[in-house]
Amino acid sequence: xxxxxxxxxxxxxxxxxxxxxxxxxxxxxxxxxxxxxxxxxxxxxxxxxxxxxxxxxxxxxxxxxxxxxxxxxxxxxxxxxxxxxxxxxxxxxxxxxxxxxxxxxxxxxxxxxxxxxxxxxxxxx
Amino acid sequence: xxxxxxxxxxxxxxxxxxxxxxxxxxxxxxxxxxxxxxxxxxxxxxxxxxxxxxxxxxxxxxxxxxxxxxxxxxxxxxxxxxxxxxxxxxxxxxxxxxxxxxxxxxxxxxxxxxxxxxxxxxxxxxxxxxxxxxxxxxxxxxxxxxxxxxxxxxxxxxxxxxxxxxxxxxxxxxxxxxxxxxxxxxxxxxxxxxxxxxxxxxxxxxxxxxxxxxxxxxxxxxxxxxxxxxxxxxxxxxxxxxxxxxxxxxxxxxxxxxxxxxxxxxxxxxxxxxxxxxxxxxxxxxxxxxxxxxx
Numbered sequence: 001x002x003x004x005x006x007x008x009x010x011x012x013x014x015x016x017x018x019x020x021x022x023x024x025x026x027x028x029x030x031x032x033x034x035x036x037x038x039x040x041x042x043x044x045x046x047x048x049x050x051x052x053x054x055x056x057x058x059x060x061x062x063x064x065x066x067x068x069x070x071x072x073x074x075x076x077x078x079x080x081x082x083x084x085x086x087x088x089x090x091x092x093x094x095x096x097x098x099x100x101x102x103x104x105x106x107x108x109x110x111x112x113x114x115x116x117x118x119x120x121x122x123x124x125x
Numbered sequence: 126x127x128x129x130x131x132x133x134x135x136x137x138x139x140x141x142x143x144x145x146x147x148x149x150x151x152x153x154x155x156x157x158x159x160x161x162x163x164x165x166x167x168x169x170x171x172x173x174x175x176x177x178x179x180x181x182x183x184x185x186x187x188x189x190x191x192x193x194x195x196x197x198x199x200x201x202x203x204x205x206x207x208x209x210x211x212x213x214x215x216x217x218x219x220x221x222x223x224x225x226x227x228x229x230x231x232x233x234x235x236x237x238x239x240x241x242x243x244x245x246x247x248x249x250x251x252x253x254x255x256x257x258x259x260x261x262x263x264x265x266x267x268x269x270x271x272x273x274x275x276x277x278x279x280x281x282x283x284x285x286x287x288x289x290x291x292x293x294x295x296x297x298x299x300x301x302x303x304x305x306x307x308x309x310x311x312x313x314x315x316x317x318x319x320x321x322x323x324x325x326x327x328x329x330x331x332x333x334x335x336x337x338x339x340x341x342x343x344x345x346x347x348x349x350x351x352x353x354x355x356x357x358x359x360x361x362x363x364x365x366x367x368x369x370x371x372x373x374x375x376x377x378x379x380x381x382x383x384x385x386x387x388x389x390x391x392x393x394x395x396x397x398x399x400x401x402x403x404x405x406x407x408x409x410x411x412x413x414x415x416x417x418x419x420x
Contacts, residue, residue: 011339012291021284058295060339087292087344089352091369094359105356107349109288112281114353 005030007047009040009055009067010085015108019054019085022112026119037062041070044077052119057086057097065100072101081122085110136187143180147173201314212307219300219342223293226346230289237279237286244276292344299342301335 006028008019016033023031032047034040036059044050053071057064064084071077084102088094094105103125104118154169251269255262355369 010291012294014287015291018284018288021281025281058339058341060336063338087295087341089345089349089356089369090343090371091367094356094369095365098360098365104360107352107356108292108344109285109346109349110353111285 004028004052005032005049007032007034007040007043007050007053009034009037009053009059009064011035011056011059015056019115022115023054025112026116036060037064037067037070040067041074044071044080051080052122053080053082055082055084057084057088057093065097068097068100068102083118083122085115136183136190140180140183140187143176143183147176147180150176197317201317204310204314208307208310212303212310216300216303216307219296219303222345223296223300226289226293226296230286230346233286234283237283241276241279244272244279248272289346292346295340295344296342298335298340302337302340302342305335 006023008016008023008031010016010019020031020033030049032043032050034043037055038061040053040055041062044053053067055064055067062070064086068082068084071080071082081103082101083104083106084097085106085108087108089107097105103122106114106118151173154166154173248269251265251272254260255265352369355367359365359367359369
């Protein structure tokens with residue numbers, strides 16, 4: 001748990017703050033933030049040690065799906081765990097995210113228990 | 126299509142003028158006709174036929190231009206109908222969703238806040254009871270700690286409920302996108318009719334563009350437990366045949382009476398609703414002023 005360094009990606013400052021607080025409550029203290037996919041890629045390249053991405057889908061500039069595709073096609077970060085946290089609950093979208101390479105998927109609004117369960121599920125694999 | 130610039134009306138005025146000239150020319154001819162003067166009559170009528178051919182050409186041109194106007198009006202009305210039946214109605218539904226979302230979230234947060242408020246009094250009572258040396262202080266302290274931890278959980282629940290802000294922001298973006306489409310329709314209609322306008326002024330509307338990637342207009346604030354379970358099954362088994370039901374909520378708009386000419390209140394100033402709050406506050410009484418009235 002203590003060696004996890006998260007990157008929260010969401011264009012809503014409120015949502016980033018909520019995810020930040022929730023991760024803190026779950027005991028995770030190393031957390032970075034980005035407003036959209038492009039900034040997330042920049043931070044992955046510039047900040048060492050990020051090893052878990054929690055991303056929204058709907059964002060300007062580069063959305064979450066594009067970010068997932070970008071990460072999975074980049075040799076340096078291809079295996080990084082990605083958890084998508086989004087309002088999109090249409091089956092086609094979920095399958096698209098799965099095929100793009102997300103490790104798990106949470107629909108908003110979520111509870112801390114759900115976030116913990118999904119992080120644990122990813123780490124156990 | 127340069128004639129459209131001078132307007133169909135100008136063409137029709139020209140046509141009327143020609144007809145009047147024709148009538149003025151025919152009158153003396155008719156009055157001067159002698160029964161034996163047939164050659165002269167033939168010449169006059171030949172000249173008349175030539176003039177009438179010119180009139181026919183102008184009439185045809187006018188007809189074509191009127192046809193263009195009619196087609197433009199038809200297109201405009203079709204587009205306007207689409208806006209009213211489709212876009213504006215959807216905007217109304219979207220705005221109602223936002224109200225419902227904020228109301229639900231606010232009520233949930235109020236429930237937690239009320240519970241937290243009443244728990245504080247109990248904690249204070251228990252703290253006061255610690256002054257009594259005859260009671261089991263350890264037990265009371267454990268009780269208080271347990272209540273504080275529960276209250277901490279409740280406070281976090283409030284944080285969770287505040288996710289509604291993200292959801293309503295996306296719903297609002299959806300409504301904005303619909304208004305933007307409505308504006309584009311109005312611009313289209315305005316441009317269709319601009320060619321027939323005598324004046325030079327043009328009306329260009331511009332709302333800032335919104336990135337369609339950045340929002341999900343169908344975002345909903347409701348318990349996602351059931352859907353989350355199905356998503357978990359999908360990820361665990363990889364079985365894409367699992368059915369995940371659409372997360373839709375039927376939002377109905379209250380039926381309003383059909384607008385009539387009399388329904389428009391000429392004195393209603395819609396701009397006044399959107400006056401800058403600073404301007405409004407100059408006229409508004411402060412709480413102190415109101416308190417003085419009731420003292």
